[in-house]
Amino acid sequence: MNEQELRRLLTVAAEDVRPTRPAVHAWQRAGRTRRTRRAVGAVALAVVLVTSGTLLALRPSVQPAPAASVSPGPDTAPVRRMPADLTYPGDPLGRIGDPATLSLSSSPVRRALALYQPVNADTGAEGRIRVLGDDGLVRTLDVVTPARTRDAAGNEAVPLKTGSLSPDGRFAAFAQTGAVLVVDLTTAAVRQLPLAGYLEHVAWSDGRLLVGDERNTYLVDPGSGKADRIAVSPWDLVTPDPAVATGTLIEVGGVRDQLSLRSRSMPDGTVRTQHPVRSAEAVRPYQVIEFYGRGWQQGELVARSGWITDGREEGAEGVAVLDSRTGMVTHLLSLGRDRWKGCCEVQGWEPDGDVVLRVQPGGLVRWRPRTGEVTGVVRELAGVVSLAG
Numbered sequence: 001m002n003e004q005e006l007r008r009l010l011t012v013a014a015e016d017v018r019p020t021r022p023a024v025h026a027w028q029r030a031g032r033t034r035r036t037r038r039a040v041g042a043v044a045l046a047v048v049l050v051t052s053g054t055l056l057a058l059r060p061s062v063q064p065a066p067a068a069s070v071s072p073g074p075d076t077a078p079v080r081r082m083p084a085d086l087t088y089p090g091d092p093l094g095r096i097g098d099p100a101t102l103s104l105s106s107s108p109v110r111r112a113l114a115l116y117q118p119v120n121a122d123t124g125a126e127g128r129i130r131v132l133g134d135d136g137l138v139r140t141l142d143v144v145t146p147a148r149t150r151d152a153a154g155n156e157a158v159p160l161k162t163g164s165l166s167p168d169g170r171f172a173a174f175a176q177t178g179a180v181l182v183v184d185l186t187t188a189a190v191r192q193l194p195l196a197g198y199l200e201h202v203a204w205s206d207g208r209l210l211v212g213d214e215r216n217t218y219l220v221d222p223g224s225g226k227a228d229r230i231a232v233s234p235w236d237l238v239t240p241d242p243a244v245a246t247g248t249l250i251e252v253g254g255v256r257d258q259l260s261l262r263s264r265s266m267p268d269g270t271v272r273t274q275h276p277v278r279s280a281e282a283v284r285p286y287q288v289i290e291f292y293g294r295g296w297q298q299g300e301l302v303a304r305s306g307w308i309t310d311g312r313e314e315g316a317e318g319v320a321v322l323d324s325r326t327g328m329v330t331h332l333l334s335l336g337r338d339r340w341k342g343c344c345e346v347q348g349w350e351p352d353g354d355v356v357l358r359v360q361p362g363g364l365v366r367w368r369p370r371t372g373e374v375t376g377v378v379r380e381l382a383g384v385v386s387l388a389g
Contacts, residue, residue, distance in 0.1 A: 077372055078280070078282045078283050078330060078331045078332065078369075079282075079283055079286050079331075079332050079334065080331075080332070080333050080334065080367075080372040080374065081333075081334045081335075081336070082333065082334065082335045082336060082374060083374055086365060086374065086375060086376035087375055087376060088375070088376040088377070088379060089375060091366075091377045091378075092113060092134075092136065093113060093114055093132070093364060093377050093378060093387070094377065094378055095132060095136055095138060096113075096114050096116050096130075096132050096138075096364070096378055096381065096385065097116065097118075097363075097378060097380070097381050098132075098138045099138065100128075100130050100138045100139055100140040101137060101138060101139075102137055102138070102139045102140070103139055103140050103142040104131055104139045104140065104141050104142055104143055104183075104185065104188050105142050105143050105188045107137070107139060108184075108185060108186050108187055108188045109131060109133035109134065109135070109139065109169075109185050109186060110133065110134060110135070110186065111133065111134045111168065111169035111170060111185075111186075111388070112131050112132060112133055112134070112165060112169040112170070112172070112185050112388060113132045113133065113134055113169060113387070113388055114131075114132045114165065114385060114386065114387050114388065115129055115130070115131055115132075115141075115160055115164055115165050115172055115385070115386040116129070116130045116132065116160075116381070116383055116384070116385050116386075117129045117130070117158055117159070117160040117383050117384045118130075118382060118383040119158060119382055119383040119384065120382070121382045126148075126158040126383070126384075127383075128140050128141060128142070128145070129141040129146070129159075129160055129172075131172075131185060134169070141172070141183070143183065143188045143189075143190050144174075144181060144183060144190045146159035146160075146174035146176060146181055147159060147176055147177070149161075149175055149176065149177070149198075149199065149200040150177060150198060150200075151198050151200060151213065151214065152198050152214070157200065158383075158384055159174045159175075159176070160174070160384045160385075160386060161174075161175065161201065161202050161294075161384070161386065162293070162294045162345060162346075162347055162348075162358075162384070162385065162386050162387075163201070163202050163203035163204065163239055163294055163386065164202055164386040165386040165387060165388050166204050166388070166389075167204055167242035167388060167389025168242075168388065168389070169185070169388035169389075170184065170185055170186050171183065171184055171185060171204075171222065172185055172386075173202045173204070173209050173211075173222070174202065175199040175200055175201060175202040175211050175212075176192075176199060177197075177198050177199065178194060178195065178196065178197070178199070179192050179193060179194050179195055179199070180192075180193050180195055180199060180202065180209060180211045180220060181193075182209070182222045191222070191225075193220060193222070193225045193227070195211060195218055195220070195227055196216070197212075197213045197215060197216050198213045198214075199211050199212065199213050200212070200213050200234070201213070201217075201234035201235070201237070203234075203237060203239045203294065204239065204242070205219075205239070205240045205249065205266075206240065206242070206245050207222075208220060208221055208222070209221075209222055210230070210232070210234070210237060210249075211227075211234075212232075212233075212234030212237075213234065214234075216229055217229065217230050217231075217232050217233070217234050217237075218230065219266070219267055228267060230249075230266070230267055230268070230269045231264070231268070231269030231270075232249050232251060232264055232269050233251055233253060235253065236251035236252055236253030236291075236295075237249065237250075237251055237294075237295070238250040238251065238252055238294075238295035238296065238297050238302050238304070238324075239294060239295065239296045239297065239348070240297055241297045241298050241299060241349075242389045243298075243389075244299065247265065247266050248263045248264060248265060248266060248272060249263070249264045249266060249269070250262065250263050250264075250295070250297060250302060250324055251264065252277065252291055252295050252302060252304055252322065253291060254277070254290075255289070255290045256289055256290070257276075259276065259277035259278075259288060259290075259291070260274055260275065260276055260277060260327065261274070261275050261276075261277055261302070261322060261324065261327035262274045262275075263324070275325075275326055275327030276327055277322065277327045277328075277329065278327065278328060278329065279328070279329045279332075280328050280329060280330050283329050283330070283331070283332055284311075285309075285310060285311025285312075286308055286309070286310050286311070286318075286329075286332050286334065287308065287309055287311075287329075288306045288307070288308050288318070288320050288329060288332075289306065289307045289308060289309055289314055289315075290306055290307050291304050291305065291306040291320075292305055292306060292307070292342050292345070293305045293342070293345035293346060294345065294346065295346070296346055296347075296348045296349055296355075297324065297349075298349035298353070300323060300324050300325055301321055301322065301323065301324065301330075301349075302321070302322045302323075302324050303319060303320070303321050303322075303346050303349065303355045303369075304319070304320060304322070304346055305317070305318070305319050305320075305342075305344050305345050305346050305357065306318055306319075306320060308320070308332065308334065310334070313337075315337055316334055316335065316336055316337045317334075317335040317336065317337070317339050317341075317342075317343050317344050318332055318333060318334050318335060318344075319332070319333040319335070319344060319346060319355065319357055319367065320332050321355070321369045330369075331369035331370075333355075333367050333369075333374070335359070339359070339360065339361070340360050340361065343359060343360040343361075344357050344358065344359050344360070345357065345358050346358075347364070347385055347386075347387050348387050348389060349389075350366070353368065353369070353370060354366045354367065354368050355367045355368075355369060356377065356387060358381070358385055361380075362379070362380065362381075363376070363377065363378035363379050363380050363381040364376075364377035364378040364381060364385065365377060
Protein backbone atom coordinates (compact mmCIF):
# COMPACT_ATOMS: atom_id res chain seq x y z
CA MET A 1 0.00 0.00 0.00
CA ASN A 2 1.49 3.30 -1.04
CA GLU A 3 1.36 6.57 0.92
CA GLN A 4 -1.42 8.04 -1.18
CA GLU A 5 -3.73 5.05 -0.57
CA LEU A 6 -2.90 5.09 3.12
CA ARG A 7 -3.64 8.81 3.36
CA ARG A 8 -7.05 8.34 1.73
CA LEU A 9 -8.02 5.54 4.13
CA LEU A 10 -6.85 7.55 7.12
CA THR A 11 -8.91 10.49 5.93
CA VAL A 12 -12.06 8.35 6.07
CA ALA A 13 -11.06 7.09 9.51
CA ALA A 14 -10.50 10.61 10.77
CA GLU A 15 -13.96 11.62 9.56
CA ASP A 16 -15.46 8.95 11.81
CA VAL A 17 -13.39 10.02 14.85
CA ARG A 18 -15.27 13.26 15.41
CA PRO A 19 -15.95 14.81 18.82
CA THR A 20 -18.64 12.97 20.73
CA ARG A 21 -22.10 14.28 19.89
CA PRO A 22 -25.41 13.91 21.77
CA ALA A 23 -27.76 10.99 21.35
CA VAL A 24 -29.54 13.00 18.68
CA HIS A 25 -27.05 11.47 16.23
CA ALA A 26 -28.94 8.18 16.43
CA TRP A 27 -32.22 9.53 15.10
CA GLN A 28 -30.66 11.94 12.61
CA ARG A 29 -28.68 9.19 10.91
CA ALA A 30 -31.58 6.77 10.66
CA GLY A 31 -30.19 5.53 7.39
CA ARG A 32 -27.04 4.44 9.22
CA THR A 33 -24.81 6.12 6.59
CA ARG A 34 -24.79 3.12 4.29
CA ARG A 35 -23.15 -0.22 4.74
CA THR A 36 -20.40 0.64 2.28
CA ARG A 37 -19.19 3.52 4.41
CA ARG A 38 -18.95 1.18 7.39
CA ALA A 39 -16.85 -1.20 5.34
CA VAL A 40 -14.45 1.54 4.30
CA GLY A 41 -14.21 2.73 7.89
CA ALA A 42 -13.36 -0.79 9.04
CA VAL A 43 -10.54 -1.10 6.52
CA ALA A 44 -9.20 2.31 7.49
CA LEU A 45 -9.27 1.37 11.18
CA ALA A 46 -7.26 -1.75 10.49
CA VAL A 47 -4.65 0.31 8.72
CA VAL A 48 -4.48 2.69 11.67
CA LEU A 49 -3.88 -0.19 14.09
CA VAL A 50 -0.94 -1.54 12.15
CA THR A 51 0.57 1.80 11.22
CA SER A 52 0.37 3.74 14.47
CA GLY A 53 3.89 4.95 13.98
CA THR A 54 2.87 6.93 10.90
CA LEU A 55 -0.57 8.07 12.05
CA LEU A 56 0.49 11.41 13.48
CA ALA A 57 2.46 12.28 10.39
CA LEU A 58 -0.30 11.35 7.94
CA ARG A 59 -3.49 12.25 9.78
CA PRO A 60 -5.32 14.96 7.78
CA SER A 61 -6.36 18.29 9.19
CA VAL A 62 -9.89 18.49 10.58
CA GLN A 63 -10.11 22.20 9.95
CA PRO A 64 -12.82 23.45 7.55
CA ALA A 65 -11.96 23.08 3.88
CA PRO A 66 -10.46 26.21 2.31
CA ALA A 67 -12.71 28.50 0.33
CA ALA A 68 -13.45 27.66 -3.27
CA SER A 69 -11.31 29.48 -5.79
CA VAL A 70 -14.26 30.85 -7.73
CA SER A 71 -15.49 34.32 -8.55
CA PRO A 72 -17.34 36.01 -5.68
CA GLY A 73 -19.98 37.44 -8.01
CA PRO A 74 -23.50 36.29 -7.02
CA ASP A 75 -24.44 35.29 -10.57
CA THR A 76 -21.27 33.53 -11.66
CA ALA A 77 -20.20 31.12 -8.92
CA PRO A 78 -21.79 27.62 -9.00
CA VAL A 79 -19.86 26.69 -5.83
CA ARG A 80 -20.75 28.48 -2.62
CA ARG A 81 -19.57 28.24 0.96
CA MET A 82 -22.00 28.55 3.84
CA PRO A 83 -21.84 32.12 5.21
CA ALA A 84 -20.61 32.51 8.77
CA ASP A 85 -23.57 34.76 9.61
CA LEU A 86 -27.08 34.46 8.22
CA THR A 87 -29.91 36.94 8.04
CA TYR A 88 -33.39 35.84 9.11
CA PRO A 89 -35.87 37.98 7.17
CA GLY A 90 -38.94 36.29 8.63
CA ASP A 91 -40.86 33.34 7.21
CA PRO A 92 -44.16 31.49 7.78
CA LEU A 93 -42.07 28.44 8.68
CA GLY A 94 -40.50 30.44 11.49
CA ARG A 95 -43.25 29.22 13.84
CA ILE A 96 -42.45 25.57 13.26
CA GLY A 97 -40.76 25.20 16.65
CA ASP A 98 -43.48 26.99 18.63
CA PRO A 99 -45.39 25.05 21.32
CA ALA A 100 -48.70 23.58 20.22
CA THR A 101 -51.78 25.53 21.28
CA LEU A 102 -54.39 23.25 19.70
CA SER A 103 -54.95 19.56 18.98
CA LEU A 104 -55.54 18.22 15.48
CA SER A 105 -58.65 16.35 16.63
CA SER A 106 -60.30 19.57 17.81
CA SER A 107 -59.01 21.79 15.00
CA PRO A 108 -57.99 20.09 11.74
CA VAL A 109 -56.02 22.18 9.26
CA ARG A 110 -56.97 23.41 5.81
CA ARG A 111 -53.40 22.77 4.77
CA ALA A 112 -50.25 22.00 6.74
CA LEU A 113 -47.04 23.86 6.01
CA ALA A 114 -44.86 21.49 8.01
CA LEU A 115 -44.67 18.63 10.49
CA TYR A 116 -42.15 18.77 13.31
CA GLN A 117 -41.13 16.17 15.88
CA PRO A 118 -38.92 17.62 18.62
CA VAL A 119 -36.06 15.44 19.86
CA ASN A 120 -34.14 15.97 23.08
CA ALA A 121 -30.54 16.68 22.06
CA ASP A 122 -29.19 15.08 25.26
CA THR A 123 -31.27 11.91 25.49
CA GLY A 124 -32.53 11.37 21.94
CA ALA A 125 -36.10 11.00 23.24
CA GLU A 126 -38.72 12.34 20.87
CA GLY A 127 -41.83 14.34 21.68
CA ARG A 128 -45.24 14.42 20.05
CA ILE A 129 -45.46 15.35 16.39
CA ARG A 130 -46.69 18.88 15.76
CA VAL A 131 -48.59 20.24 12.76
CA LEU A 132 -48.01 23.82 11.56
CA GLY A 133 -51.11 24.93 9.66
CA ASP A 134 -51.31 27.59 6.97
CA ASP A 135 -53.14 29.72 9.55
CA GLY A 136 -49.88 29.99 11.51
CA LEU A 137 -51.18 27.88 14.42
CA VAL A 138 -49.39 24.81 15.79
CA ARG A 139 -51.38 21.69 16.64
CA THR A 140 -50.49 18.43 18.36
CA LEU A 141 -50.98 15.28 16.32
CA ASP A 142 -53.17 13.59 18.92
CA VAL A 143 -55.22 11.20 16.79
CA VAL A 144 -52.42 8.65 16.49
CA THR A 145 -49.01 8.03 18.02
CA PRO A 146 -46.76 6.43 15.38
CA ALA A 147 -44.22 3.98 16.73
CA ARG A 148 -40.53 4.28 15.96
CA THR A 149 -39.38 2.67 12.75
CA ARG A 150 -36.89 -0.17 13.07
CA ASP A 151 -35.00 -2.55 10.85
CA ALA A 152 -34.41 -6.29 11.13
CA ALA A 153 -31.29 -5.66 13.23
CA GLY A 154 -33.24 -3.65 15.80
CA ASN A 155 -31.95 -0.18 14.85
CA GLU A 156 -34.64 2.41 15.58
CA ALA A 157 -35.47 5.93 14.41
CA VAL A 158 -38.22 8.43 15.16
CA PRO A 159 -41.33 7.93 13.02
CA LEU A 160 -41.42 11.33 11.32
CA LYS A 161 -39.45 11.34 8.06
CA THR A 162 -38.64 14.20 5.72
CA GLY A 163 -41.04 12.68 3.16
CA SER A 164 -44.00 12.18 5.53
CA LEU A 165 -46.03 15.28 4.59
CA SER A 166 -47.81 15.22 1.25
CA PRO A 167 -46.94 18.02 -1.22
CA ASP A 168 -50.41 19.56 -0.85
CA GLY A 169 -50.11 19.57 2.95
CA ARG A 170 -53.32 17.57 3.44
CA PHE A 171 -51.98 14.15 4.42
CA ALA A 172 -49.24 12.69 6.58
CA ALA A 173 -47.81 9.18 6.20
CA PHE A 174 -45.74 7.17 8.65
CA ALA A 175 -43.91 3.96 7.82
CA GLN A 176 -44.35 1.33 10.55
CA THR A 177 -43.37 -2.27 11.03
CA GLY A 178 -45.96 -4.20 9.02
CA ALA A 179 -48.03 -1.18 8.00
CA VAL A 180 -48.17 2.43 6.87
CA LEU A 181 -50.30 4.98 8.71
CA VAL A 182 -52.07 7.71 6.69
CA VAL A 183 -53.56 10.72 8.49
CA ASP A 184 -55.96 13.11 6.76
CA LEU A 185 -54.90 16.38 8.38
CA THR A 186 -58.05 18.14 7.13
CA THR A 187 -60.40 15.75 8.95
CA ALA A 188 -58.12 14.07 11.56
CA ALA A 189 -59.10 10.65 10.17
CA VAL A 190 -56.52 7.84 10.36
CA ARG A 191 -56.08 4.77 8.16
CA GLN A 192 -53.72 1.87 8.73
CA LEU A 193 -52.72 -0.02 5.59
CA PRO A 194 -51.04 -3.41 6.21
CA LEU A 195 -47.74 -4.07 4.41
CA ALA A 196 -45.12 -6.72 5.07
CA GLY A 197 -41.69 -5.77 6.33
CA TYR A 198 -39.68 -3.54 8.65
CA LEU A 199 -40.75 -0.41 6.83
CA GLU A 200 -38.57 2.68 7.36
CA HIS A 201 -38.93 5.00 4.36
CA VAL A 202 -41.87 6.93 2.99
CA ALA A 203 -42.28 9.43 0.14
CA TRP A 204 -45.15 10.79 -1.97
CA SER A 205 -45.42 10.43 -5.74
CA ASP A 206 -48.37 11.83 -7.69
CA GLY A 207 -50.88 11.12 -4.91
CA ARG A 208 -49.46 7.70 -4.12
CA LEU A 209 -47.01 6.53 -1.47
CA LEU A 210 -43.63 4.87 -1.87
CA VAL A 211 -42.97 2.87 1.29
CA GLY A 212 -39.98 0.61 1.72
CA ASP A 213 -37.29 -1.18 3.67
CA GLU A 214 -34.05 -2.93 2.76
CA ARG A 215 -35.88 -5.73 0.94
CA ASN A 216 -39.01 -4.27 -0.63
CA THR A 217 -40.49 -1.01 -1.82
CA TYR A 218 -44.25 -0.66 -2.29
CA LEU A 219 -46.24 1.73 -4.44
CA VAL A 220 -49.40 2.32 -2.40
CA ASP A 221 -52.71 3.96 -3.25
CA PRO A 222 -53.66 5.55 0.09
CA GLY A 223 -57.33 5.72 -0.90
CA SER A 224 -57.93 2.09 -1.85
CA GLY A 225 -55.01 0.58 0.05
CA LYS A 226 -53.84 -1.25 -3.07
CA ALA A 227 -50.09 -1.92 -2.93
CA ASP A 228 -47.69 -3.25 -5.54
CA ARG A 229 -44.00 -3.97 -5.22
CA ILE A 230 -41.75 -1.76 -7.33
CA ALA A 231 -38.05 -2.23 -8.14
CA VAL A 232 -36.65 0.98 -6.67
CA SER A 233 -34.25 1.61 -3.79
CA PRO A 234 -35.87 3.45 -0.84
CA TRP A 235 -32.38 4.68 0.09
CA ASP A 236 -31.62 6.24 -3.28
CA LEU A 237 -35.13 7.29 -4.27
CA VAL A 238 -35.59 10.94 -5.20
CA THR A 239 -38.95 12.44 -4.21
CA PRO A 240 -40.63 13.36 -7.52
CA ASP A 241 -41.70 16.87 -8.45
CA PRO A 242 -45.41 17.09 -7.51
CA ALA A 243 -45.99 19.61 -10.31
CA VAL A 244 -44.78 17.28 -13.07
CA ALA A 245 -46.23 13.80 -13.68
CA THR A 246 -43.57 12.10 -15.84
CA GLY A 247 -44.26 8.45 -15.06
CA THR A 248 -40.64 8.00 -13.98
CA LEU A 249 -38.73 7.79 -10.73
CA ILE A 250 -35.14 8.87 -10.19
CA GLU A 251 -32.51 7.24 -8.00
CA VAL A 252 -29.19 8.82 -7.04
CA GLY A 253 -26.68 6.63 -5.24
CA GLY A 254 -23.35 4.86 -5.13
CA VAL A 255 -19.95 5.87 -3.76
CA ARG A 256 -17.09 7.84 -5.36
CA ASP A 257 -16.49 6.69 -8.95
CA GLN A 258 -19.60 4.49 -8.77
CA LEU A 259 -22.02 7.37 -8.18
CA SER A 260 -24.87 7.26 -10.67
CA LEU A 261 -28.26 8.75 -11.50
CA ARG A 262 -30.92 6.38 -12.84
CA SER A 263 -34.43 6.92 -14.12
CA ARG A 264 -36.97 4.10 -13.77
CA SER A 265 -40.38 3.58 -15.33
CA MET A 266 -43.48 3.40 -13.17
CA PRO A 267 -45.02 1.17 -12.04
CA ASP A 268 -42.63 -1.69 -12.84
CA GLY A 269 -39.34 0.06 -12.01
CA THR A 270 -37.57 -0.80 -15.28
CA VAL A 271 -34.34 1.20 -15.73
CA ARG A 272 -34.75 3.69 -18.58
CA THR A 273 -31.52 5.68 -18.39
CA GLN A 274 -28.40 5.71 -16.27
CA HIS A 275 -25.65 8.34 -16.04
CA PRO A 276 -22.50 8.67 -13.95
CA VAL A 277 -22.61 11.53 -11.44
CA ARG A 278 -19.78 13.97 -12.20
CA SER A 279 -19.09 17.61 -11.61
CA ALA A 280 -19.49 20.23 -14.32
CA GLU A 281 -16.31 22.06 -15.32
CA ALA A 282 -17.34 25.15 -13.32
CA VAL A 283 -17.82 23.04 -10.17
CA ARG A 284 -14.49 21.20 -10.29
CA PRO A 285 -12.39 20.32 -8.36
CA TYR A 286 -15.35 19.93 -5.98
CA GLN A 287 -16.96 16.51 -6.22
CA VAL A 288 -19.50 14.46 -4.31
CA ILE A 289 -18.05 11.38 -2.58
CA GLU A 290 -21.31 9.91 -1.28
CA PHE A 291 -24.91 11.04 -0.88
CA TYR A 292 -27.13 10.81 2.19
CA GLY A 293 -30.68 11.78 3.11
CA ARG A 294 -33.62 12.11 0.75
CA GLY A 295 -33.16 13.58 -2.72
CA TRP A 296 -35.76 16.00 -4.11
CA GLN A 297 -36.67 16.80 -7.71
CA GLN A 298 -37.90 20.04 -9.23
CA GLY A 299 -38.33 20.00 -12.99
CA GLU A 300 -35.06 18.70 -14.43
CA LEU A 301 -33.06 19.36 -11.26
CA VAL A 302 -32.34 17.14 -8.26
CA ALA A 303 -31.04 18.37 -4.88
CA ARG A 304 -29.43 16.00 -2.39
CA SER A 305 -26.99 16.26 0.50
CA GLY A 306 -23.70 14.41 0.68
CA TRP A 307 -20.05 14.34 1.66
CA ILE A 308 -17.79 16.21 -0.70
CA THR A 309 -14.16 16.90 -1.54
CA ASP A 310 -12.56 20.09 -2.78
CA GLY A 311 -9.79 18.11 -4.47
CA ARG A 312 -7.51 18.35 -1.42
CA GLU A 313 -9.54 17.31 1.62
CA GLU A 314 -12.49 14.94 1.91
CA GLY A 315 -15.43 14.62 4.24
CA ALA A 316 -16.90 18.12 4.19
CA GLU A 317 -20.68 18.42 4.26
CA GLY A 318 -22.34 19.69 1.10
CA VAL A 319 -25.53 19.97 -0.94
CA ALA A 320 -25.45 19.27 -4.67
CA VAL A 321 -27.85 20.19 -7.46
CA LEU A 322 -27.78 17.76 -10.38
CA ASP A 323 -29.21 17.79 -13.89
CA SER A 324 -31.52 14.75 -13.94
CA ARG A 325 -30.98 14.33 -17.68
CA THR A 326 -27.21 13.95 -17.50
CA GLY A 327 -26.17 13.30 -13.88
CA MET A 328 -24.04 16.47 -13.96
CA VAL A 329 -23.53 18.39 -10.70
CA THR A 330 -24.26 21.98 -11.73
CA HIS A 331 -24.27 23.76 -8.33
CA LEU A 332 -22.83 22.96 -4.94
CA LEU A 333 -23.09 24.43 -1.46
CA SER A 334 -20.15 23.61 0.82
CA LEU A 335 -20.96 23.60 4.54
CA GLY A 336 -17.46 22.68 5.76
CA ARG A 337 -16.27 20.01 8.17
CA ASP A 338 -17.03 21.68 11.51
CA ARG A 339 -20.55 20.22 11.76
CA TRP A 340 -22.15 16.95 12.78
CA LYS A 341 -21.66 14.20 10.25
CA GLY A 342 -24.79 13.94 8.12
CA CYS A 343 -25.78 17.34 9.48
CA CYS A 344 -27.54 18.94 6.59
CA GLU A 345 -30.31 16.99 4.93
CA VAL A 346 -32.28 18.60 2.10
CA GLN A 347 -35.94 19.15 3.02
CA GLY A 348 -37.22 20.00 -0.46
CA TRP A 349 -37.60 22.73 -3.08
CA GLU A 350 -39.68 25.88 -2.96
CA PRO A 351 -41.63 27.00 -6.05
CA ASP A 352 -39.15 29.79 -6.84
CA GLY A 353 -36.22 27.38 -7.05
CA ASP A 354 -34.85 27.69 -3.51
CA VAL A 355 -33.60 24.60 -1.68
CA VAL A 356 -34.50 24.28 2.00
CA LEU A 357 -32.13 22.28 4.17
CA ARG A 358 -31.86 21.25 7.79
CA VAL A 359 -28.58 22.30 9.43
CA GLN A 360 -27.28 20.75 12.65
CA PRO A 361 -26.45 22.25 14.96
CA GLY A 362 -28.80 25.02 13.91
CA GLY A 363 -32.17 25.15 12.22
CA LEU A 364 -33.54 25.62 8.70
CA VAL A 365 -31.81 27.57 5.95
CA ARG A 366 -32.71 28.44 2.38
CA TRP A 367 -30.21 28.25 -0.51
CA ARG A 368 -30.82 29.81 -3.92
CA PRO A 369 -28.51 27.87 -6.28
CA ARG A 370 -28.82 30.20 -9.24
CA THR A 371 -27.43 33.17 -7.25
CA GLY A 372 -25.64 31.46 -4.37
CA GLU A 373 -27.68 33.39 -1.77
CA VAL A 374 -28.15 31.66 1.59
CA THR A 375 -30.61 32.99 4.20
CA GLY A 376 -31.93 31.72 7.51
CA VAL A 377 -35.44 30.42 8.10
CA VAL A 378 -35.34 29.09 11.69
CA ARG A 379 -32.39 29.69 14.02
CA GLU A 380 -32.63 26.67 16.31
CA LEU A 381 -34.58 23.48 15.82
CA ALA A 382 -33.86 20.17 17.59
CA GLY A 383 -35.78 17.44 15.84
CA VAL A 384 -37.09 16.12 12.52
CA VAL A 385 -38.97 18.24 9.97
CA SER A 386 -41.19 17.43 7.00
CA LEU A 387 -42.28 20.24 4.68
CA ALA A 388 -45.14 20.48 2.19
CA GLY A 389 -44.16 20.86 -1.46
